[in-house]
Amino acid sequence: MTDSPSNASHPAAENGTDQRAAQLATAHRQVAIVREEKRNLDRQLATAGQQNQKLRTALEGAREQITKLKKALEHDLALPLSVGTLIRVIPAGNSAGTKDISTDVMVSGRNVRCAVSPLVPQGALEPGRQILVDEHSVVVAVLGYEATGELANVREVVDGTRVVTVGRSDEERVLRMSGTLRKNPPQPGQTVSIDHRTGFALEVVKRTGMEELVLEEVPNVRYQDIGGLGAEIEAIKDAVELPFVHPDLYRQHKLTPPKGILLYGPPGNGKTMIAKAVARSLAERAAEKSGREQAKGYFLNIKGPELLDKYVGETERQIRQIFTRAREQAEAGIPVVVFFDEMDSLFRTRGSGVSSDVETTIVPQLLTEIDGVEKLDNVIIVGATNREDMIDPAVLRPGRLDVKIRIDRPDAAGAREIFALYLTPDLPLQQEEIIAAGSREAAVEALIDAGVATMYAQTDATRFLEITYKAGERETLWFSDFASGAVIRNIVDRAKKQAIKGLLTRQVRGISMEHVRQAVAQEFMEQQDLPDTSDPDDWARISGRRGDTIADLRIVMHRGTRPEENTGGRQA
Numbered sequence: 001m002t003d004s005p006s007n008a009s010h011p012a013a014e015n016g017t018d019q020r021a022a023q024l025a026t027a028h029r030q031v032a033i034v035r036e037e038k039r040n041l042d043r044q045l046a047t048a049g050q051q052n053q054k055l056r057t058a059l060e061g062a063r064e065q066i067t068k069l070k071k072a073l074e075h076d077l078a079l080p081l082s083v084g085t086l087i088r089v090i091p092a093g094n095s096a097g098t099k100d101i102s103t104d105v106m107v108s109g110r111n112v113r114c115a116v117s118p119l120v121p122q123g124a125l126e127p128g129r130q131i132l133v134d135e136h137s138v139v140v141a142v143l144g145y146e147a148t149g150e151l152a153n154v155r156e157v158v159d160g161t162r163v164v165t166v167g168r169s170d171e172e173r174v175l176r177m178s179g180t181l182r183k184n185p186p187q188p189g190q191t192v193s194i195d196h197r198t199g200f201a202l203e204v205v206k207r208t209g210m211e212e213l214v215l216e217e218v219p220n221v222r223y224q225d226i227g228g229l230g231a232e233i234e235a236i237k238d239a240v241e242l243p244f245v246h247p248d249l250y251r252q253h254k255l256t257p258p259k260g261i262l263l264y265g266p267p268g269n270g271k272t273m274i275a276k277a278v279a280r281s282l283a284e285r286a287a288e289k290s291g292r293e294q295a296k297g298y299f300l301n302i303k304g305p306e307l308l309d310k311y312v313g314e315t316e317r318q319i320r321q322i323f324t325r326a327r328e329q330a331e332a333g334i335p336v337v338v339f340f341d342e343m344d345s346l347f348r349t350r351g352s353g354v355s356s357d358v359e360t361t362i363v364p365q366l367l368t369e370i371d372g373v374e375k376l377d378n379v380i381i382v383g384a385t386n387r388e389d390m391i392d393p394a395v396l397r398p399g400r401l402d403v404k405i406r407i408d409r410p411d412a413a414g415a416r417e418i419f420a421l422y423l424t425p426d427l428p429l430q431q432e433e434i435i436a437a438g439s440r441e442a443a444v445e446a447l448i449d450a451g452v453a454t455m456y457a458q459t460d461a462t463r464f465l466e467i468t469y470k471a472g473e474r475e476t477l478w479f480s481d482f483a484s485g486a487v488i489r490n491i492v493d494r495a496k497k498q499a500i501k502g503l504l505t506r507q508v509r510g511i512s513m514e515h516v517r518q519a520v521a522q523e524f525m526e527q528q529d530l531p532d533t534s535d536p537d538d539w540a541r542i543s544g545r546r547g548d549t550i551a552d553l554r555i556v557m558h559r560g561t562r563p564e565e566n567t568g569g570r571q572a
Contacts, residue, residue, distance in 0.1 A: 126179025219276035228414025258402035260381030264388035265407040268486030271384040282335035330378035422492040430510035494519035
């Protein structure tokens, strides 16, 4: 019985011990947490110390850089400065062990290895650019390219840094390409400015002269767009397209395709349009043969007066360049038409004394190029002139311009075809004309009939010129004898403008028969602006006749309804 109190107090003692143990464990955990936090703080402190050291190092480096830039700026501002041309850039870490980039610069004709100022952006260091070099041979500034220099034509691009050019005297040179040309390499045939002192081709020069004049893609003109010349077009097709489409038949018959054709006759009758249609037709035939979907060809349009150059040898050089381009394209199987407009202005008879005798060198150059086209099946030369009698006979002999086709003024049937090209049923027509004719198509036919009848009427009002030939024959020329495709188109344009004026002033819409008749009368009245002369050569040039066959002229001029006759010329 005496042991019962001690037995009762034992569980309470055990509970107290457990509490102290739990408290001690908690304290240990808290101490561990505090120690871990201390270790984290120590690590953060060490990291901050490292960052502080890096920042200190960076600040010291920045201070040194600022000091260096200040010194460089002092050097950059120092005079004198020399202007040079950058030849090449030597990158950092090359075989010489240098850390900074350096450059080779041509200064006063000497190649100098120069350092580059830190203030100069490296992206601006392009070969061929002008730069400023200080007295310590340090590049301190980059300028632009030389704005002046000689011109040369690109023959070929050798690689990414060099190009072959041909100068004025046909001397070939290999030149370095400037940074601009390396980014956009030039094409063969383009003109570039060059600097012979440094051996650089600097930039492409777009000339408004021959380069833009000569090269033209396939013209958008077809034979169907030409009226009143059916027989002439058929003769041209036989001369040009048959050898191109059937070369095997020509070889079997031992026939040589013609190298060129001459289109001659009075002005304004479609010689240029025919030449463009020839180029278009050849391109389409070539596309059919090769299986290409799109017709591809070239039309080199050479206008004689624009090709003439006052410098000796320059016109001959341009002629050589024209045929060089033609050969380049023909070798690729692309048909090329070389069209010489106003051919008599370039290739006049040598020794005639009519001009400055520049033809004594131009004509032989053309003959050389024509004879050199023998092996090129895809080149055809087309010449156009109003005075074929003034062209040197050596150009026109067989074997050069073999085929000669006269493009004459249209007769009434031909004029009807030309009118139909410009007067079409989709134009605005006066309602009275449609009602009277019965349909739009019939109304257009009536307008064309009225225009042709008015143009080709032979009355006292349309009698214009009386010619007496040396053989004694006499001929009367009417206003219709001076008609042409260009005149007919101008007549239709006048009628359309009158229709527009009638709509604006009288609220009457559409073209009428009266508009066409008035347009014909107005166009013929402007024939009074023809040359005020009795020189047979001048009139022959206009009428398409030979001047040496005319003995006398009698010009009859009409003003309104009152004819006035003048012999031997016009009087005001």
